[in-house]
Amino acid sequence: LVNRAAIRFCCAKRYGITAALERPESACIEAAPRYVVDNEAMRPVAVVAVGKTPFGAFPDRGLLSLAVEAGGNCLGNARLLPAQVQSFYLGNFAGPSFAGQNHLAPYVSMALGIRDVPSTRIEAACASGGSAFFHAWAEVAAGIQDVVMVVGVEKMTSQPTPRVSEILAGAGDCSGEMRAGNTFASLFAMIARRHMHMFGTRREHLAAVAVKNHANGALNPMAHMRKVITIEQALNGKPIADPLTLYDCSLVSDGAAAVILAPLERAAEFTDKPVRVLGVAQASDYVALERKEDITTFPAVRRAAAQAYRMAGVEAAEIQLAELHDCFTIAEIVATEDLGFAKRGEGGPYAFAGCTALGGARPVNAGGGLKSKGHPVGATGVAQICDLVMQLRGEAGAIQVPRHSLGLAQNLGGSGATAVVSILGAV
Amino acid sequence: MRTGVVYTETVIYSAPEAFMKDAPYQTVIVSLNGGGRVTGRVIGERVAIDERVAEVAERDGVPYFRKALA
Numbered sequence: 001l002v003n004r005a006a007i008r009f010c011c012a013k014r015y016g017i018t019a020a021l022e023r024p025e026s027a028c029i030e031a032a033p034r035y036v037v038d039n040e041a042m043r044p045v046a047v048v049a050v051g052k053t054p055f056g057a058f059p060d061r062g063l064l065s066l067a068v069e070a071g072g073n074c075l076g077n078a079r080l081l082p083a084q085v086q087s088f089y090l091g092n093f094a095g096p097s098f099a100g101q102n103h104l105a106p107y108v109s110m111a112l113g114i115r116d117v118p119s120t121r122i123e124a125a126c127a128s129g130g131s132a133f134f135h136a137w138a139e140v141a142a143g144i145q146d147v148v149m150v151v152g153v154e155k156m157t158s159q160p161t162p163r164v165s166e167i168l169a170g171a172g173d174c175s176g177e178m179r180a181g182n183t184f185a186s187l188f189a190m191i192a193r194r195h196m197h198m199f200g201t202r203r204e205h206l207a208a209v210a211v212k213n214h215a216n217g218a219l220n221p222m223a224h225m226r227k228v229i230t231i232e233q234a235l236n237g238k239p240i241a242d243p244l245t246l247y248d249c250s251l252v253s254d255g256a257a258a259v260i261l262a263p264l265e266r267a268a269e270f271t272d273k274p275v276r277v278l279g280v281a282q283a284s285d286y287v288a289l290e291r292k293e294d295i296t297t298f299p300a301v302r303r304a305a306a307q308a309y310r311m312a313g314v315e316a317a318e319i320q321l322a323e324l325h326d327c328f329t330i331a332e333i334v335a336t337e338d339l340g341f342a343k344r345g346e347g348g349p350y351a352f353a354g355c356t357a358l359g360g361a362r363p364v365n366a367g368g369g370l371k372s373k374g375h376p377v378g379a380t381g382v383a384q385i386c387d388l389v390m391q392l393r394g395e396a397g398a399i400q401v402p403r404h405s406l407g408l409a410q411n412l413g414g415s416g417a418t419a420v421v422s423i424l425g426a427v
Numbered sequence: 428m429r430t431g432v433v434y435t436e437t438v439i440y441s442a443p444e445a446f447m448k449d450a451p452y453q454t455v456i457v458s459l460n461g462g463g464r465v466t467g468r469v470i471g472e473r474v475a476i477d478e479r480v481a482e483v484a485e486r487d488g489v490p491y492f493r494k495a496l497a
Binding site for chain 1: 449451
């Protein structure tokens with residue numbers, strides 16, 4: 001059986017996914033996706049369970065306690081026992097630095113009662129959770145395992161802010177940009193400056209994203225900061241890195257999220273409300289911002305999106321709601337452009353016009369996003385999937401969007417060196 | 428020393444632990460006249476996108492730029 005699964009995986013890799021030619025450096029923006037996925041070789045996959053902790057600052061909670069709570073909630077969300085989980089992935093960025101603990105995957109899975117199985121930690125900066133989800137999906141789609149669990153977790157608030165900035169800076173190029181004194185806020189501030197210079201994007205456009213995400217977060221009982229803010233407050237916030245103020249930056253949070261994946265054909269065994277994974281892709285780019293030809297777009301997001309759209313057989317215009325990686329307000333604006341929701345350079349006015357609001361044409365970050373819901377780094381990509389699943393099931397309560405059969409999640413690592421795009425659909 | 432044009436810049440107020448004593452300070456990505464880009468710090472007057480700068484020092488592998496005279 002093991003051999004058959006291994007052979008199937010090799011075949012899927014060899015024939016199902018064929019590497020295309022290297023893209024030329026200069027043609028990165030509109031380049032064709034690097035991989036062409038043959039859907040026939042892949043099993044349809046469903047999310048059969050989700051579970052989270054609230055996000056926030058929890059001085060009395062450790063990494064393990066958060067991960068176990070989310071994992072336990074997730075197992076309780078399906079007709080599933082821990083012993084049925086056949087493989088485990090942990091999305092975590094910096095547990096060793098934040099919490100002083102390494103070897104985290106079996107540390108968490110054993111505590112959940114998931115014994116003996118492969119247990120693997122994935123680190124891809126702020127896209128650790130999304131990447132863990134991608135790898136879990138690949139394992140199910142390729143037929144290696146049937147029931148695979150993903151937990152994302154980060155415990156961040158036990159460190160003072162300057163130390164948090166330093167740990168996060170490890171996701172940048174530590175021999176160059178970070179040695180010059182940059183932080184992630186300053187890298188995204190430089191992206192914002194260039195975007196403003198090229199397209200006339202204004203600080204009011206950035207502030208509109210913050211105001212919208214705070215308004216959404218205020219409705220979300222699981223959010224870290226449930227506080228409505230005004231445009232004036234956002235514009236006059238404490239300066240962090242020009243032109244970004246405190247209100248342009250996501251939060252430093254503790255929290256965890258979990259999902260369980262299974263083949264669609266077996267989903268009914270575990271849940272009455274499966275959600276189909278229609279497309280998912282991961283792509284990468286340079287870690288150092290200075291190496292990118294144009295910092296106002298993320299080629300890795302464009303590549304992952306092109307592949308996920310193709311796999312799902314849908315176009316950007318069809319997506320009804322999205323969870324986007326608003327680590328900084330400018331990142332949500334660029335994401336709406338890279339994903340094809342707004343035209344290039346028009347992400348600012350698109351947000352300012354209210355298109356992405358809860359009552360807008362295509363709600364973005366209905367639960368408040370990283371800005372207001374919170375950003376426990378390793379948990380974020382998994383939490384995006386959880387929130388999308390809740391929306392697609394129609395179980396999102398006060399933050400439920402009206403049209404909810406097709407949703408997209410976009411998870412970004414560093415200043416764009418890792419991107420994961422997932423498209424989920426109601427069954 | 429290298430010269431170039433400011434590709435983008437920011438002034439940092441909230442600095443990481445190791446640089447707190449310097450804040451606020453300006454960092455830049457400079458498009459070098461010989462090609463390529465480099466990330467560095469700015470000394471003296473603040474600079475804006477498209478302004479010309481010249482490298483005046485290098486410390487700990489980090490280039491320091493100053494606004495170039497017209």
